[in-house]
Amino acid sequence: MSRGVALELDSMRLAHYGNQIPCLICNEGNTPDAESCRNCFAPMILAHQARSKHTKPVMFAALGPSGVGKTVYLGMLLDMLSRQPKHLQLSARGGFSVTLQHSTLAALSRCEFPTKTPNEPDRWNWVHCQLRSPRHRQPVEMVLPDMAGEALFEEVDHPRSYRVIHAMLTRCDGVMILIDGTKLQSGSLDEDYFTMKLLSHLTEMGDDPKSSWAMRPVALIFSKADQCDSCFEDPPAYAQRHAPGLYRICQQRFHRHRFFAAGVAGACAVKKEPGAEKQKVPLRVEPRGIIEPFEWLVDNLRS
Amino acid sequence: MRSSNSTSHGNVLSKLPEWFGGIMGGSGASGRGKNATAAPESAVATALEPEAVTVPDEPVFNGGVQSVVDDMLSQSRYALLLRPQLVKNLAPEQLSRTRAALSDNMCLVPEGQVMLRSGQGNDKDAAETAMLHLEAYYLDRYPVTNAQFQHFVSAGGYEQMAIWDPEIWPALLDFVDLTGHPGPRYWRGGRFPRGEEKLPVVGVSWYEAVAYARWVGKRLPSDAEWVKAGSWPVSIEGHPLLQRRYPWGDAMDRTRANLWGSGPGKPVSVYEFQGGVSVGGVHQLIGNVWEWTADALAFEPDAAEGASGQAKLKSMRGGAFDTYLDCQATCHFRSADTALARKHNIGFRCAINLRDLDCGGGDESSAEEEEQVATPIAEDRT
Numbered sequence: 001m002s003r004g005v006a007l008e009l010d011s012m013r014l015a016h017y018g019n020q021i022p023c024l025i026c027n028e029g030n031t032p033d034a035e036s037c038r039n040c041f042a043p044m045i046l047a048h049q050a051r052s053k054h055t056k057p058v059m060f061a062a063l064g065p066s067g068v069g070k071t072v073y074l075g076m077l078l079d080m081l082s083r084q085p086k087h088l089q090l091s092a093r094g095g096f097s098v099t100l101q102h103s104t105l106a107a108l109s110r111c112e113f114p115t116k117t118p119n120e121p122d123r124w125n126w127v128h129c130q131l132r133s134p135r136h137r138q139p140v141e142m143v144l145p146d147m148a149g150e151a152l153f154e155e156v157d158h159p160r161s162y163r164v165i166h167a168m169l170t171r172c173d174g175v176m177i178l179i180d181g182t183k184l185q186s187g188s189l190d191e192d193y194f195t196m197k198l199l200s201h202l203t204e205m206g207d208d209p210k211s212s213w214a215m216r217p218v219a220l221i222f223s224k225a226d227q228c229d230s231c232f233e234d235p236p237a238y239a240q241r242h243a244p245g246l247y248r249i250c251q252q253r254f255h256r257h258r259f260f261a262a263g264v265a266g267a268c269a270v271k272k273e274p275g276a277e278k279q280k281v282p283l284r285v286e287p288r289g290i291i292e293p294f295e296w297l298v299d300n301l302r303s
Numbered sequence: 304m305r306s307s308n309s310t311s312h313g314n315v316l317s318k319l320p321e322w323f324g325g326i327m328g329g330s331g332a333s334g335r336g337k338n339a340t341a342a343p344e345s346a347v348a349t350a351l352e353p354e355a356v357t358v359p360d361e362p363v364f365n366g367g368v369q370s371v372v373d374d375m376l377s378q379s380r381y382a383l384l385l386r387p388q389l390v391k392n393l394a395p396e397q398l399s400r401t402r403a404a405l406s407d408n409m410c411l412v413p414e415g416q417v418m419l420r421s422g423q424g425n426d427k428d429a430a431e432t433a434m435l436h437l438e439a440y441y442l443d444r445y446p447v448t449n450a451q452f453q454h455f456v457s458a459g460g461y462e463q464m465a466i467w468d469p470e471i472w473p474a475l476l477d478f479v480d481l482t483g484h485p486g487p488r489y490w491r492g493g494r495f496p497r498g499e500e501k502l503p504v505v506g507v508s509w510y511e512a513v514a515y516a517r518w519v520g521k522r523l524p525s526d527a528e529w530v531k532a533g534s535w536p537v538s539i540e541g542h543p544l545l546q547r548r549y550p551w552g553d554a555m556d557r558t559r560a561n562l563w564g565s566g567p568g569k570p571v572s573v574y575e576f577q578g579g580v581s582v583g584g585v586h587q588l589i590g591n592v593w594e595w596t597a598d599a600l601a602f603e604p605d606a607a608e609g610a611s612g613q614a615k616l617k618s619m620r621g622g623a624f625d626t627y628l629d630c631q632a633t634c635h636f637r638s639a640d641t642a643l644a645r646k647h648n649i650g651f652r653c654a655i656n657l658r659d660l661d662c663g664g665g666d667e668s669s670a671e672e673e674e675q676v677a678t679p680i681a682e683d684r685t
Contacts, residue, residue: 105628109628110425111423111425229646267639267644269603270603270605271602271603281602283423283602284593284631284638286625287625288625
């Protein structure tokens with residue numbers, strides 16, 4: 001008798017497993033109890049939550065080289081949008097969606113920068129939230145990952161080496177590309193080349209002209225602008241002056257792009273404690289130009 | 304707003320004895336010539352040194368030079384007039400007005416102990432503290448305003464080399480406004496934007512703040528002085544020092560300070576947010592603009608900020624209109640910026656030692672001031 005019951009449960013489980021749930025990012029089928037996608041390692045909770053609302057979430061991504069400030073920018077953005085009482089407002093869906101802003105703000109309040117985002121996709125912080133804006137009658141579901149810069153450029157150099165990044169860039173509705181304003185100011189061309197590489201990668205994705213990146217909104221953000229004040233005065237002029245290659249490629253290939261400047265730390269210093277390595281620390285937190293790029297992206301969403 | 308200039312001052316001051324030109328920090332005809340050739344730092348030190356001048360027996364600030372005292376009072380330079388070597392030369396009515404100006408504009412902080420946290424003074428650094436003893440001093444009740452700084456600019460403060468540190472002379476030509484005139488970074492044509500006379504002056508480097516302070520006969524407060532004025536420590540025998548986290552108490556109250564999310568997102572008049580006043584009567588220590596102090600932060604500047612970033616880091620306190628975290632808008636928290644930074648949210652206020660002023664020799668006037676200091680404590684506790 002007991003054997004028969006066991007067989008029946010097994011068959012139910014098999015039937016249950018047969019009904020696979022597609023990953024929200026790469027669309028690959030996964031078992032219902034999978035924690036992360038077996039194909040791209042994105043958390044499956046995103047798919048479960050999206051199914052419960054019966055709506056396709058809007059997806060944004062923050063891109064840029066390692067150390068450009070993606071984690072700080074995203075953490076600050078999410079915290080500001082969840083605290084401000086007007087215009088855009090964010091409400092996290094699930095505890096995991098608060099982790100990014102929590103860890104970022106906890107580090108900043110200790111006058112430290114958050115630790116480097118690991119390269120492994122299953123260790124990235126993902127955010128799933130509801131966005132309320134004056135432009136949208138109903139709250140908009142939104143998904144936003146904090147991807148590692150090194151993984152991102154590995155994908156750009158060797159396409160499909162990180163399936164989650166490939167799938168994300170294929171699907172997402174707009175991107176925020178962060179460029180280190182201080183490095184540009186110091187005359188380094190690395191940032192210019194990095195960003196040109198990234199933009200070229202985007203332009204080559206997808207065959208359908210209607211959904212090509214030429215038509216999707218791209219916000220180009222000079223990060224760490226608090227340390228190069230002239231960024232704030234006229235970001236496009238700053239781009240033209242310090243990153244001519246990047247400026248030209250944007251003009252030629254991206255119909256919906258805009259330059260911004262943003263800063264989180266009012267000033268930075270290098271701290272040296274006995275027995276420890278030198279550490280760059282933020283001297284205070286005074287966000288500037290954080291919300292504007294995101295607001296512009298939301299305003300430029302395809303209907 | 305009334306403006307004065309160095310030329311008119313020069314004419315009036317030419318009637319004064321030679322020693323007065325020195326104390327004016329180079330404004331006087333004789334003082335200017337002398338200071339232009341002497342080593343400036345020593346010139347300032349000499350000018351402010353009580354023993355360095357010969358005090359005449361008879362009062363000199365009367366008759367034709369009455370306007371000099373009026374001008375100095377209108378320029379908030381009352382601290383110079385109250386220097387021991389000058390105060391005897393004031394007529395009784397002038398002395399009374401000068402003392403009134405001091406008491407209206409500055410708060411007397413009594414001598415005593417203050418606890419100072421190490422590093423940036425945040426909660427992580429709370430374990431490491433130093434106990435310091437301070438003598439009595441005066442601290443400006445409000446941050447220096449655009450209108451006050453205008454007097455300095457109009458009087459040619461940027462050309463009076465004696466009040467500038469020699470190390471900064473090569474950079475003086477960089478201290479210009481948006482139109483290339485000497486002045487704070489965000490001014491135009493050597494004037495502050497219309498309607499902003501009561502706003503704290505911003506866009507001034509640490510050196511400009513020091514020069515202004517010298518010009519009005521004061522100095523920048525030390526970190527310890529700034530903290531003591533805000534946290535108003537109470538020492539009870541057998542107990543650790545009782546020191547407030549905010550000027551109004553131990554809990555953040557965003558209605559009392561212009562911070563991110565609690566104000567209009569820009570500097571406001573120094574007379575707003577009256578609820579944030581300290582026990583001693585110092586306003587806007589928290590919020591509105593960061594305030595330079597005299598001390599340095601022992602971190603290395605960040606190389607990413609270019610040439611100006613290589614300058615030493617100077618301490619600043621209090622938070623600004625765009626300070627995001629509550630824990631960074633406390634009396635304990637210390638931030639810093641390079642001494643050459645001229646930012647939109649950094650201003651300053653000035654201080655002076657009680658012993659550097661002749662306030663009546665510790666008689667009735669001192670007692671009156673102590674009473675004034677004591678009153679807000681009683682009000683606060685009720």
